[in-house]
């Protein structure tokens with residue numbers, strides 16, 4: 001969860017031709033943990049152009065937000081705890097280039113360990129299956145590196161399925177048949193097969209596929225580097241390239257791919273960072 005109560009306000013007075021003009025950078029949550037989505041708000045940018053920045057060396061895309069600029073960035077769930085540098089630069093209304101920089105301290109999330117036993121064939125892959133899974137992972141990485149330069153999402157993100165329980169399991173460090181595996185990067189909603197799965201927000205259908213681990217999947221591009229993922233689907237109700245609105249059905253719950261029963265695996269990706277998708281539901285962004 002985003003810790004809204006803890007808001008760090010950093011006042012950075014810049015060396016500029018107009019001394020005293022302050023740029024305020026606010027980071028929410030102020031002390032992020034591994035796997036957190038982070039909002040950066042920059043005030044004092046009225047009339048600014050070319051607002052851009054980075055977090056931990058990764059590019060961060062800003063969008064106009066009221067009288068300020070804001071950006072959504074992610075801390076990967078396996079990021080090393082400790083300092084992460086951020087940097088913001090822009091051209092002010094008078095045409096002067098300005099910049100600000102600082103560091104965030106990322107805390108360890110303390111993700112639980114989950115031990116699973118699965119059929120050997122789904123864990124110890126034969127070379128062909130391994131090649132296929134590697135190719136599919138590479139295809140997803142290429143997609144996450146593709147940043148649509150406009151924000152397609154608006155307002156709150158909705159839960160993608162009407163489930164009996166809130167989705168959980170993010171960050172679980174998995175030990176499958178006694179061997180450490182990739183951590184669980186989504187949240188799982190258990191629901192009956194055939195239950196409609198809806199778009200969490202407005203976006204473009206960036207990818208449909210039948211993947212070894214993910215099964216039948218839909219990936220939505222929400223712009224500015226944010227993607228949401230819907231895995232193990234039974235059916236798909238959209239086509240690639242199609243724009244979908246928040247709440248629009250994209251498919252139905254299933255158990256395709258590596259799955260032990262009908263459920264929706266819902267995940268969020270910000271660039272290369274795997275972030276906790278349930279944080280999208282409580283983002284403090286109003287429009």
Ligand SMILES: [Zn+2]
Pocket residue numbers: 184186187188264265266
């Ligand atoms: Zn899952």
